[in-house]
Amino acid sequence: MSINSLLIANRGEIAVRIIRAAKELGIHTVQVYSDADASSLAVQLADESFNIGPPIAAESYLNIDAILNAAIETKVDAIHPGYGFLSENADFANRVVEKGLIFVGPDGNSIGQLGDKVKAREIAEKAGVPTVPGSKGRVEDIEAGREILLITGFPAMIKAAAGGGGRGIRVVHNVEDFERYYPQAAAEAKASFADGGLYIEKYIASARHVEVQFLGDGKTAVHCFERECSLQRRRQKVWEEAPALVLTEKARQKLCQSAVDLAISVSYSGAGTVEFLYDEASGEYYFIEVNTRIQVEHPITEMITGIDLVQAMLRIAGGESLWFKQSDIRVHGHAIECRINAEDPSKNFLPWPGLVNSLSVPKDGSVRFDTLLYSGYTVPPYYDSLLGKLIVWSEDRDTCLQKLHHALNELDIRGIPTTIPLHIALAKDKNVLAGNYNTDYLEGWLESNFNQLEQASQGGV
Amino acid sequence: MGKIQIQSHLPGVFYRKADPDSPTYKNDGDSVVESDIIGLIEVMKSFHEIPAGVSGNSIKFLIDNGAPIMPGQAIAELDGGEE
Numbered sequence A: 001m002s003i004n005s006l007l008i009a010n011r012g013e014i015a016v017r018i019i020r021a022a023k024e025l026g027i028h029t030v031q032v033y034s035d036a037d038a039s040s041l042a043v044q045l046a047d048e049s050f051n052i053g054p055p056i057a058a059e060s061y062l063n064i065d066a067i068l069n070a071a072i073e074t075k076v077d078a079i080h081p082g083y084g085f086l087s088e089n090a091d092f093a094n095r096v097v098e099k100g101l102i103f104v105g106p107d108g109n110s111i112g113q114l115g116d117k118v119k120a121r122e123i124a125e126k127a128g129v130p131t132v133p134g135s136k137g138r139v140e141d142i143e144a145g146r147e148i149l150l151i152t153g154f155p156a157m158i159k160a161a162a163g164g165g166g167r168g169i170r171v172v173h174n175v176e177d178f179e180r181y182y183p184q185a186a187a188e189a190k191a192s193f194a195d196g197g198l199y200i201e202k203y204i205a206s207a208r209h210v211e212v213q214f215l216g217d218g219k220t221a222v223h224c225f226e227r228e229c230s231l232q233r234r235r236q237k238v239w240e241e242a243p244a245l246v247l248t249e250k251a252r253q254k255l256c257q258s259a260v261d262l263a264i265s266v267s268y269s270g271a272g273t274v275e276f277l278y279d280e281a282s283g284e285y286y287f288i289e290v291n292t293r294i295q296v297e298h299p300i301t302e303m304i305t306g307i308d309l310v311q312a313m314l315r316i317a318g319g320e321s322l323w324f325k326q327s328d329i330r331v332h333g334h335a336i337e338c339r340i341n342a343e344d345p346s347k348n349f350l351p352w353p354g355l356v357n358s359l360s361v362p363k364d365g366s367v368r369f370d371t372l373l374y375s376g377y378t379v380p381p382y383y384d385s386l387l388g389k390l391i392v393w394s395e396d397r398d399t400c401l402q403k404l405h406h407a408l409n410e411l412d413i414r415g416i417p418t419t420i421p422l423h424i425a426l427a428k429d430k431n432v433l434a435g436n437y438n439t440d441y442l443e444g445w446l447e448s449n450f451n452q453l454e455q456a457s458q459g460g461v
Numbered sequence B: 001m002g003k004i005q006i007q008s009h010l011p012g013v014f015y016r017k018a019d020p021d022s023p024t025y026k027n028d029g030d031s032v033v034e035s036d037i038i039g040l041i042e043v044m045k046s047f048h049e050i051p052a053g054v055s056g057n058s059i060k061f062l063i064d065n066g067a068p069i070m071p072g073q074a075i076a077e078l079d080g081g082e083e
Helices: A012-024 A041-045 A064-073 A090-098 A108-115 A117-126 A142-152 A175-193 A249-265 A298-305 A309-317 A397-410 A420-426 A441-459
Strands: A005-008 A028-034 A048-053 A078-080 A156-160 A170-172 A198-202 A208-217 A221-233 A236-242 A269-278 A285-291 A334-341 A358-360 A367-371 A386-394 A412-414 B003-007 B012-015 B037-043 B046-051 B056-061 B067-069 B074-080
Touching (some): A012 A041, A028 A041, A048 A064, A064 A090, A078 A309, A090 A108, A108 A285, A142 A156, A142 A175, A142 A198, A156 A175, A175 A198, A208 A249, A208 A309, A221 A249, A221 A298, A221 A441, A236 A420, A249 A269, A249 A285, A269 A309, A298 A309, A298 A367, A298 A386, A386 A397
Parallel strands (some): A005 A028, A005 A078, A028 A048
Antiparallel strands (some): A156 A170, A236 A334, A334 A386, A358 A412, B012 B067, B037 B046
């Protein structure tokens, strides 16, 4: 049964992205919104909109009953969960199906197994994929956590079992850090994912973050090659590239095949991503987690493979079998994505919502700006700080970096501070230009280049 | 001895406890010193502890738990210390 009408159970730039993909497939779109999002771009673009409650996410975008009610009232036949919010909530996926609706994503069983970081780790171990030393499951409480630290040593990482996107993650360097940050990580996990469960693992320093995009139709699966997301700040991806910069061909094949094997082992249906840490020096890699949803950085994969991943999700959810084979998927050129956040790089990235007076976007066919913004929009304080993603494609990495530099200078957002000055500085950094960076690089760079950002920000707005 | 206001320097959502299961940082009538945490402001999913910044007695909160807040808006008022 193909999808005729779709409810978007999300907000922000990804809601806009899903609406556009659905419209191209001739699907009627219904956007749900909280009281804080009545004037959002997604609400304006959708064919229909439906209010689901107060601004606080727990009472709107995380409120399963409110969303299911909206779906029934508007008589849609499918729900796309986007990323974050309920996208990796197995209970939500099951309840959507119980109502006779299509959940655009894997079934509750796959989400339960792969979306839960702890179970996913067990599956990866069974599939022979190397994992990082740490707790074998959820840590019961802070006392049990202290025991795990004896296995991992320091530094160690506390992560949200239901997490993703860096939320609920803390790196701890000693017992005092641990005592202090464990309750914070639990609270943040609960606020972001409605699940305060945590696990703990050894922190692998100086690695690269490489992740493999895959698509499954419940019977078979293919990979769409990899992305590199090593430029991170506080475990949040800031700048992503595809393909990865330093993988050997052998390592690339192993990583990509691991992702396909994992997907097939749970009869995965939809789009997903397997994340790995890659140690450039040894060539070793470690499984981190599986994300059973579309990712923020999916456009760079679309740019190098020509596959529209959001449309693919909708077609698969509508019952189509994969319409291409692995050998049909080729990498062409290079793509880079910069996350543009409502944060002030000169004030330690303090988020700052507010009115956007004007917006000017680069006009180049190979440059894409996926955004929730329009001129005159007031960014609300309740949700994450992502305003948009600047995505640039070119034949090779060098020309891609040149185009990116131009595009960043053309992109003009007035009224609130943004992370554009950070990206302009990174696009000139000699190590970034050389592809010489790992997951620790950006935080070190920020410490020594803070003044540069301060000046750039003052010259802006 | 006049009333002193404690104002927010951030836009966001104001909370009076670290998480829903924790006790409130301060109750109306409490005394505070400068370094005491009196609330938490969530700005776009990042959490910022708010210190009193001043010392005084009989704090009275002027904003509800979970309410939106803007820079310059009063969080609480209290009776000034001895300075």
